[in-house]
Amino acid sequence: MQLTPRQLHIVEIVKRTGPIAAEELAAQLHLSRAAIRSDLSILAMSGYLEARPRVGYSYLGKEQTTDRLNHLRSLKVKDVQSVPVVIKEDKPLYDAIVTTFLEDRGTLFVVDARGHLTGAVSRSDLLRSAIGQMDLNKVPVGVIMTRVSNLITLSPDDSVFSAARKLRLHGLTALPVTRELIIETTTKVEVTGVISLGIISGLLADLA
Amino acid sequence: MQLTPRQLHIVEIVKRTGPIAAEELAAQLHLSRAAIRSDLSILAMSGYLEARPRVGYSYLGKEQTTDRLNHLRSLKVKDVQSVPVVIKEDKPLYDAIVTTFLEDRGTLFVVDARGHLTGAVSRSDLLRSAIGQMDLNKVPVGVIMTRVSNLITLSPDDSVFSAARKLRLHGLTALPVTRELIIETTTKVEVTGVISLGIISGLLADLA
Incomplete structure (x- = not known):
């Protein structure tokens, strides 16, 4: 007004x-x-x-x-995103579990040797592995991750409302903010941020 | 207006x-x-x-x-809460883990034989147990839970804004909605609902 x-x-x-x-x-x-x-x-x-x-x-x-x-x-995803926590795809599951505790994150993003996004693992994926038959010290994260082609992603310029709707629609706790790079005719994805349910809920807390 | x-x-x-x-x-x-x-x-x-x-x-x-x-x-916690998922305190950790997957919940509330709230376990508590030395089929949930006296709780008439602020302040993903009962001079707590980050984030999504 x-x-x-x-x-x-x-x-x-x-x-x-x-x-x-x-x-x-x-x-x-x-x-x-x-x-x-x-x-x-x-x-x-x-x-x-x-x-x-x-x-x-x-x-x-x-x-x-x-x-x-x-x-x-007026807020965009890039204005409120957190720094993503990443892990290399050849690291064992045990390292991923330790990282979730050290960084206090429910979702880790998985990258290849060049730092390009290849997938994501959630605390719930890791818990499932921990009670299964997997050797946590030997099986690499890349084996159990959700592959990048199946990930729901956000663009830096998406609104925080569309981020909140995507989180709800897909029942997820965090979404990677990504950008595409074309390297020698191949499309690669970089993860530049993360939007979590906690960030969105915090925005609502500030509205009161 | x-x-x-x-x-x-x-x-x-x-x-x-x-x-x-x-x-x-x-x-x-x-x-x-x-x-x-x-x-x-x-x-x-x-x-x-x-x-x-x-x-x-x-x-x-x-x-x-x-x-x-x-x-x-105008919304209160009781207007938007979900049904809490509970587990008895004498159930083994393995049952709690299976329940988190079956019910797709990050937090379970722990109750005694009479259904009174005695604590809570998160997916992260369970993951820590799963990679530790604990026998998941023998150790009961009651051993690793956060006890009710240390839980942050909500009242049914709290505003959704205060719920969002409590979630952020304590870095939690879900809070129990509780009410107290006095049974033969002892105060007991009943869990009547749950407010999660997902619920709060969904409210923001609807604001757009």
Whole structure:
């Protein structure tokens, strides 16, 4: 909502000195009460001010929430992503498990010797391996990972809303933010970030 | 923002037939253009309608987002919680691991024979046990769980925002929704629901 300079002035006065009666407010602005009547009704109806009989106008502070929601709308994945934790595909499962604990991550991204993304392993994949017949010190991460061709990915310029929807749609806890590179006619993928349920949930916490 | 019946009527007409000129809108309402001037300016300033010269009023649809944000503010934990998945404290770790896969949950809540909450185990606790020296078929869940006295909990009437903040503050993926019972002078805790990062992230996805 775009406020006029006069409305912004009214909001400022009420924020500083409210609750304040309409007459007193008009006096401070060197205007008649009638002159500010429509401004006051707009401000009250749109949640900036609260009007109470025999008390006057108080600041409700919803302005900030609207600002935050607009801010959230403008946020892209690259603005809120975390640094991805990666592991080389030839490392044993045991190393991957230790890495999830050391880095406190539910999902690790798997890369080849050149650092290109080849897959991902989740804590749940690792738990399944740990109770199975696999030798955790010998089987490499590459054997159990979800391959890059089957991964759901995000682009740096995707909105945080589309990230939240993808996480829900696919029932995942984290998504890699990737970009493609063409190296000698072959398309390679680089992982540049990660968006987790924790990041999205934190954005909602900030909206309150 | 609370709209008057006339403003709601205007929004409906513009939604159905916009872009529409102010004169035509007034005619449809059997009112003069002057009579609806302040309604139109309120609706335009608060983002419901967009006014464009020589085109008229169009519906912007921000109403829905504002409504969704207001709806979100009114939501309590009990309105969005999931059914908690519980396991008895004397069950072996192996059963807990299988339950996390069958129910697709990152956190299980642990209960005693009477169904009272005694603790919680996460997928990460179970993974740590699986690679340790523990006999997964013999060690009961009660041995490795976080005890109820150390759990962070939510009340059914907490706001979803406070749930999101608690999840972030404590770096957790799920929180139990609990209520206390006094049974023969002893306080017992019942788990009535669960709030996960996935639920909170889904609420944000719906805000877009």
